[in-house]
Amino acid sequence: MKKCTICIAILLFVNLCLSQTQNEIPEPDIDEMLFDALGRDEVSPVFLYERTTPIANLNNFNTENYNTASKAFFEQALQELYKASKSKKFISYKEARNYYFSSLTTKSQVKIGLLNATLYSINYDDINEENGAFEFKESRFIRINNKPSYTKKDVLVIAPLLTYAVGNSVTFSFENDLWFEDSENPIQSLSVDFGNGNSKVVYQNSRINTENLSVDYNTSGYKTIEFTATLKDGVKKTTFGQLHIKLPQASEALRNDPLVESVTNFVSTIPFQGYDETSPIYGELEYRIFYHTNNGNTQRRLLKPIIIIDGFDPEDKRKIHDSDSPRPAEEHTSIEEFMIYYDSQGVKQDLIEVLRSQGYDVILVNQPTYTRGTKTIDGGADYIERNARNHVSLYNHLNITLLANGSSEKLVIVGPSMGGQISRYALAYMEKNNIPHNTRLWVSIDSPHLGANIPIGIQSMINLLDAFGDSAAANDFYYNQLKSTAAEQQLIEQHKIGHLPDYLNGGSPVYQQYYSNLESNGLPGSDGYPQNLRKVAIVNGSLEGKKVGVEGEEDFRVHGFVDQLWWDVKVAEMNTKYMPEYGQNERVARLWRLFKPLRTASYKNNNQNGSLDVIPGRAKSYF
Incomplete structure (x- = not known):
């Protein structure tokens, strides 16, 4: 028995001009073709x-x-x-x-x-x-x-x-x-x-x-x-x-450490009004403190905090611990699991436990989904500015706690991915508004300070599967993830609903508004980066300028078949390509279906930086 091999696993991953000619052809009437x-x-x-x-x-x-x-x-x-x-x-x-x-x-x-x-x-x-x-x-x-x-x-x-x-x-x-x-x-x-x-x-x-x-x-x-x-x-x-x-x-048995404290429904004291919202909204976050274990400590007493922030996570699928998620552990990668690494000897280490043993109180922060009236806010993909204000309130709260506990320590803040954007905005906001952040070190890990990239071929294919392939999963992915607020704020190349014209090469009004807000935040001349602390950036890129692929190269292809009596019928074929070189035009997405018109997406790359799909990453002297 053969199952349909059409693969929609593509949907679980994460001025340019789109050619629309073929996609304007209406879907054929199969009954008329048979008449x-x-x-x-x-x-x-x-x-x-x-x-x-x-x-x-x-x-x-x-x-x-x-x-x-x-x-x-x-x-x-x-x-x-x-x-x-x-x-x-x-x-x-x-x-x-x-x-x-x-x-x-x-x-x-x-x-x-x-x-x-x-x-x-x-x-x-x-x-x-x-x-x-x-x-x-x-x-x-x-x-x-x-x-x-x-x-x-x-x-x-x-x-x-x-x-x-x-x-x-x-x-x-x-x-x-x-x-x-x-x-x-x-x-x-x-x-x-x-x-x-x-x-x-x-x-x-x-x-x-x-x-x-x-x-x-x-x-x-x-x-x-x-x-x-x-x-x-x-x-x-x-x-x-x-x-x-x-x-x-x-689930509860997985978390029985007496030196672990969970805080949910932490509501910000500073509201933010989104670009399309009619009134300011007080945001919300949740966090878990893993108190220090050195010197035989047995008390939940905050003395030396290090804050680690979750990144882009639409629908809050990534919880702090497996026990927080309804998913089975093998299908859920928690924030805690991201803290696991292997040392130079190949030995598995738990960063949280290493830090606790060195006297740190480790605080993992998650942006959950919550409601305000009839509005549901997807914290893991919400406005970065609102999440940043949530963190301003959190940092204030932690600093007040440190003072009450008689600690002279300052905060250490680590922001992977979008967490780097949130913490950057929060710390610069505090400096701009004369709010002491009491932070000695900020670490940004692979955060898209100049914008993020998902290949436009992949974005286009997901849209084709939604618009012409009747795929429920494609529709969910397109609107819940690619069109989420945080994605539209960060993606340089954006497939636009309706296509003409797509928001590419930083052309999205939401992208432009966010990065304008980000770079004008903070102290004068800071470009939106916090100044009164030490800054460290870690980036996943190539120091040698080595590309990660070839411009215009095919990166995905799938053929789909179904059984028809005693023979197989090919019913679909899809493939995507990387964006071509600067100045070149290339078809980057193609969806073929039996009896249906060919659906494609083609782009001319007018980005002088080249194809974002293959560039190795760039350096800028902010740190």
Whole structure:
């Protein structure tokens, strides 16, 4: 059994002129392309798979090795069925989220979604057309024999609409608003087994049992839920759903050091009004103090703080410790884990413990997601200026604590990545406003003081997969990460929604506003850098000027296939390239799909610094 090999893992990574000619071509009407080849009595199917891009590979779902659905799979499947019906049946995955996203803050309550549909596909073989019913020429299907025009598949997808749940007891529920069915073989009854051997009937006599179903768990891990449906034709069909359960006791046991103190909901005393906001908002952060362990210390007493700040983290997926995250440890890299390194002898070391043993109180700071009224603020991708004001309040608080504890020590502040931007802005702000920061050392680690870069080819491909590939994951990545506030503040080259023209070579108004604010912050003549302390910068680059690739070189290519009866059909191909050399024009993203127009993105590089995708990094004498 082959699964669709279309790879959307690209989505988990992180004046130029875009050619729009091919992308202005509207998506073709597959039914119109088929019209002349069909018999007079043939009716166009409700769900025709060629109307969308088959990322979920639904034609092969409900088979022995491909029959388990997660929340992400359910959303992609729903989106494909919605588009396969010309948006006439079901609803989009974004509309569906309105019925379960409000409950996602409660990690022990899980709603279950169901899809049951009859899905048709055109009987076509792109390698040997004689295997199918049609040949395809000049964007039209031509019948070549009397074989059936379509293949048919009854698809049943049922999934918990939460990926990571936390609790000893988890409550599941079915709801009418999340039950999507339009099938020639409808469900007559449905039972569910949550893995405890007890089967519960949740649908019978055209009625959904919407009562809450409480399930107790005594171990953490991925849990498989078994669903058995009896269909109209009398056949019983079994499919599975999956989510991860994390026991709170197991999580809490990971953090039992009496010299560790957690502080959440630390609210700033200085508000900030964002560029698109109507009123100032007081920001929020959270932190954890690992008190010093030298000289047999047993007290939570702040004496010698070193502050380490988290960087860019949309949706706050990176927590301070694994126990803070609903994700399993193997799928979560905590801020603490970034403190692990190997010394010159190859021995694994924990920087936090090394610093504690030397008398430092280590403070890890996270920018969480929080709410103000009806507004949700994604702290890990929020305005850098607001996060900086949060840190001004934190540094004031820590200095007051040091004074109360009789310590004469000054702060040491370490800012990796965007954390360097936040701390730079905070410290310079304090100097500008005559607020003593009492800091002796500021360390900036690989922070984008002149702007950040994500290859425009990658940005363009994600947009193409969203706009023309019906990819739910691409849409989420594009809007939640690439179009997050902090990303728009820092990215030099920015793919713009609508494309014409893209914000490239530092052309984004948000980018320009942020760096103007940054460089005008602080003391006169400082370019926004703090002055009254020692400064150290560590940069990931090449001192020898060695490039990390070749301008215009292809850096990503994937081909996608699905099974069609006994043959494979190539349904998609995508590739991206680095930005070309200065003055050169190059196609940097290409998305090909079967029966659909080619979608591309091309750019002329007018950046005199060259292709940002391959440059080794530059030096500037600020430090």
